[in-house]
Amino acid sequence: MLDLKLLRDEPQRLAENLEHRRAQIFDDLPTSEGGWAQATIDRIAALDARYRDVLAEGERVRHAQKETSEAMRDVGKLPKPEQAAARAPLVEKGRELRDRERELTTEAETLQLERDEAFARLPNLTHPDSPRGHTDDDHRELRKWGTPRDFAAEGFEPKDHLQLAEALDIVDFAAGAKVTGNKFYYLKHGAVLLDLALQRFAIDVAQKHGFALHITPDLARVEMLQGLGFNPRGESTQVYSVERSDLCLVGTAEITLGGMLADAIVEPSELPLLLCGLSHCFRTEAGAAGQESRGLYRVHQFTKVELFAFVEGDLQVSETMHARFLDIEEEIFQALELPYRVLDIASGDLGGPAYRKYDIEAWMPGRGAYGEVTSTSNCTDYQARRLRIRHRTYDGDGGSKGKNRFCHMLNGTAVATSRALVAIFENHQQADGSIAIPKVLQGFAGIERISPRT
RNA sequence: GGAGGAGUGGCCGAGCGGUCGAAGGCGGCGGACUUGAAAUCCGUUGUGGCGGCAACGUCACCCAGGGUUCGAAUCCCUGCUCCUCCGCCA
Numbered sequence: 002m003l004d005l006k007l008l009r010d011e012p013q014r015l016a017e018n019l020e021h022r023r024a025q026i027f028d029d030l031p032t033s034e035g036g037w038a039q040a041t042i043d044r045i046a047a048l049d050a051r052y053r054d055v056l057a058e059g060e061r062v063r064h065a066q067k068e069t070s071e072a073m074r075d076v077g078k079l080p081k082p083e084q085a086a087a088r089a090p091l092v093e094k095g096r097e098l099r100d101r102e103r104e105l106t107t108e109a110e111t112l113q114l115e116r117d118e119a120f121a122r123l124p125n126l127t128h129p130d131s132p133r134g135h136t137d138d139d140h141r142e143l144r145k146w147g148t149p150r151d152f153a154a155e156g157f158e159p160k161d162h163l164q165l166a167e168a169l170d171i172v173d174f175a176a177g178a179k180v181t182g183n184k185f186y187y188l189k190h191g192a193v194l195l196d197l198a199l200q201r202f203a204i205d206v207a208q209k210h211g212f213a214l215h216i217t218p219d220l221a222r223v224e225m226l227q228g229l230g231f232n233p234r235g236e237s238t239q240v241y242s243v244e245r246s247d248l249c250l251v252g253t254a255e256i257t258l259g260g261m262l263a264d265a266i267v268e269p270s271e272l273p274l275l276l277c278g279l280s281h282c283f284r285t286e287a288g289a290a291g292q293e294s295r296g297l298y299r300v301h302q303f304t305k306v307e308l309f310a311f312v313e314g315d316l317q318v319s320e321t322m323h324a325r326f327l328d329i330e331e332e333i334f335q336a337l338e339l340p341y342r343v344l345d346i347a348s349g350d351l352g353g354p355a356y357r358k359y360d361i362e363a364w365m366p367g368r369g370a371y372g373e374v375t376s377t378s379n380c381t382d383y384q385a386r387r388l389r390i391r392h393r394t395y396d397g398d399g400g401s402k403g404k405n406r407f408c409h410m411l412n413g414t415a416v417a418t419s420r421a422l423v424a425i426f427e428n429h430q431q432a433d434g435s436i437a438i439p440k441v442l443q444g445f446a447g448i449e450r451i452s453p454r455t
Numbered sequence: 456g457g458a459g460g461a462g463u464g465g466c467c468g469a470g471c472g473g474u475c476g477a478a479g480g481c482g483g484c485g486g487a488c489u490u491g492a493a494a495u496c497c498g499u500u501g502u503g504g505c506g507g508c509a510a511c512g513u514c515a516c517c518c519a520g521g522g523u524u525c526g527a528a529u530c531c532c533u534g535c536u537c538c539u540c541c542g543c544c545a
Contacts, residue, residue: 056504056505063514066525070473092525095524095525095526097525098525099525266502
């Protein structure tokens with residue numbers, strides 16, 4: 002959620018940002034129509050103005066109520082015979098005020114709800130350097146690392162990860178489909194060791210960089226999802242809900258890590274707070290049928306080691322941390338010996354909470370293209386505002402207390418095992434159909450290669 | 456799953472339906488005393504909304520949501536969380 006001050010003081014800035022983000026808020030103001038962004042902001046601003054009027058009126062009435070009730074208290078000091086007569090008009094007035102106050106409160110709540118529903122859907126502001134646009138071509142490639150293998154020179158045709166997995170009998174989609182459903186799978190044999198080794202390695206790197214290790218719940222309250230900017234409801238939701246409860250399966254440990262500090266006010270000395278979380282991730286992938294749907298690339302469940310940070314509510318600080326997150330992600334994929342490129346994601350593809358987002362795409366020989374393997378976002382104070390996560394400030398050197406500020410929050414993938422498996426299978430396949438385990442994982446996996454079972 | 460008990464400020468803890476945003480203690484911060492520290496003493500110390508350049512004013516918040524009442528931290532209902540006992544179990 003954004004700061005309401007922006008709506009009141011700089012509505013044109015919000016309209017401009019909304020235009021770049023291409024986020025439709027109202028059904029009757031589609032992004033295809035000219036001036037939709039400005040009209041959207043105008044409508045929310047009008048709601049806010051009405052809300053504040055009603056709120057102020059309600060407060061005046063409540064103040065009058067207090068006065069009446071204080072007068073009633075003094076009635077008790079009068080001589081007994083006079084009390085009843087003095088009390089009657091006050092009771093009458095109190096009743097009127099009560100009724101009026103209830104009306105106004107109800108109206109204010111309705112207006113506030115209406116305003117917040119729309120306002121909370123407005124996306125975060127956008128980093129000035131983020132490329133503007135809303136297609137895949139609009140992302141800016143920052144750099145490439147590594148060189149894709151020349152399989153022709155090595156004298157064999159590379160297989161895609163699915164062919165490799167089937168031949169090696171290390172992933173079973175048929176059983177996954179039978180027992181659970183399409184896009185579920187069993188990992189088997191060497192893939193299990195490799196998956197666990199990836200987790201273990203990523204955790205190692207995170208710990209080395211000062212992240213506190215966590216294994217988080219795989220479910221979270223709807224309220225937490227919303228606080229972090231996820232929308233658990235609606236047809237196009239990516240989120241699985243648990244029936245007869247207010248719980249959802251998490252799509253990422255970002256939710257469970259970010260939610261940990263909800264409602265907290267932390268001391269600046271505790272920042273930056275670096276957390277690493279291991280969790281399963283569940284995604285409905287609604288509407289994703291057809292596209293890149295083969296194999297492990299897009300599945301309903303995978304395991305992920307997530308990096309998360311709470312930092313001071315200061316852009317310079319969070320941007321520095323964001324660069325650090327990207328560094329760590331690159332360190333991991335370099336260690337895995339996977340060629341990749343880094344993208345600065347375009348405004349229209351950022352997702353609500355993100356102020357800026359970098360994706361790492363690993364080379365995937367099977368599809369002859371780069372495919373997303375990590376993503377790191379600086380969400381600034383967008384999530385913190387909704388979750389009420391603040392830190393204290395002090396003026397000068399250990400000086401007096403200043404105003405509490407919302408923390409900035411960042412998240413990033415250390416490793417999502419399913420996608421990493423795709424990249425490792427395909428990049429490290431050998432002419433004989435086996436898969437070489439990257440050196441950094443061999444100790445954790447206990448094997449050096451996944452070979453056909455005999 | 457069954458039976459009881461409890462949820463108040465950073466923590467502990469008091470609170471006849473009106474004078475309670477809330478006693479007291481601890482902790483924190485500032486100061487006095489001290490060569491320094493401890494001890495002692497004095498003062499101070501919750502979060503947010505709205506209005507205002509500001510001083511300041513005002514409203515809300517005693518787990519959450521409803522209700523009773525002129526008036527609720529205090530009474531009633533529901534939910535959530537925690538504790539104890541029993542059952543079951545990785």
